[in-house]
Amino acid sequence: MNIDVARHVIRALFRSGRELEDLIPLLKENCETSEYEVYVKAIATALASIHLEIGNRITASHPALEQEIESTIKKYGRYL
Amino acid sequence: MRCEGERLSRRTNWLLAANAVMLRLEQLSRALDRKYDPDQPRVPAGQPGGGQWTSGPGSSTVTDAPSGAENEVPADDLVGAILDVAQQLAAGRATLKECINLCYPILERYQPRRSDLNEFDFRKCLNACLGLR
Numbered sequence: 001m002n003i004d005v006a007r008h009v010i011r012a013l014f015r016s017g018r019e020l021e022d023l024i025p026l027l028k029e030n031c032e033t034s035e036y037e038v039y040v041k042a043i044a045t046a047l048a049s050i051h052l053e054i055g056n057r058i059t060a061s062h063p064a065l066e067q068e069i070e071s072t073i074k075k076y077g078r079y080l
Numbered sequence: 081m082r083c084e085g086e087r088l089s090r091r092t093n094w095l096l097a098a099n100a101v102m103l104r105l106e107q108l109s110r111a112l113d114r115k116y117d118p119d120q121p122r123v124p125a126g127q128p129g130g131g132q133w134t135s136g137p138g139s140s141t142v143t144d145a146p147s148g149a150e151n152e153v154p155a156d157d158l159v160g161a162i163l164d165v166a167q168q169l170a171a172g173r174a175t176l177k178e179c180i181n182l183c184y185p186i187l188e189r190y191q192p193r194r195s196d197l198n199e200f201d202f203r204k205c206l207n208a209c210l211g212l213r
Contacts, residue, residue: 014196014199014200017196017199018194018195018196018199021187021198021199022193024187024188028188040184040187040188041180041181041184043184043187044180044183044184044187044202045180047187047199047202047203048176048179048180048202048206051199051202051203051206052176052206052207052210052212055203056207056212069200070200073196073197073200077191077192077194077195077196077197078194078195078196078197079196079200
């Protein structure tokens with residue numbers, strides 16, 4: 001996988017993660033505490049799979065991307 | 081005998097780390113409960129400091145954050161503290177489930193919509209906890 005494709009995949013990972021993360025305040029507001037706890041941990045588990053199984057594999061192949069992701073998110077709040 | 085000693089030592093380290101995690105999670109829970117009060121007054125628009133939190137009606141005191149927040153651990157410090165615990169857990173070979181339980185409060189931090197920061201910090205926490213980075 002070349003680095004441009006790698007960047008594209010990483011963007012897709014964060015985009016998918018945002019969709020899931022955006023559910024957290026909604027669930028907090030609309031679920032019982034015990035129900036919310038189950039869902040927030042399930043979302044965290046899904047995000048963990050996304051980043052550990054796909055993200056880490058890509059950054060292992062393209063280590064320079066790690067710094068690029070961090071600096072872009074610190075500067076713009078998201079990976080553009 | 082030696083194996084048993086090592087096992088106990090690891091177990092002790094694990095319990096210490098688990099206590100630290102519980103303490104931090106309690107602090108986080110208190111911070112989340114206290115930080116946002118929809119009824120806390122703000123300085124009216126058009127006045128100096130308009131829109132900012134104030135300590136009460138007619139008060140001239142403008143605060144930087146909702147009430148109760150001043151005694152709480154700032155969000156960045158909290159992430160730092162969770163990352164510290166994550167590194168301790170990594171030494172004890174934490175499981176993925178333990179790491180998720182440690183790191184998920186990061187996802188609950190308030191962030192502007194469309195921000196990737198929570199997700200990025202969550203990933204960093206998992207990697208630290210699992211000893212991957």
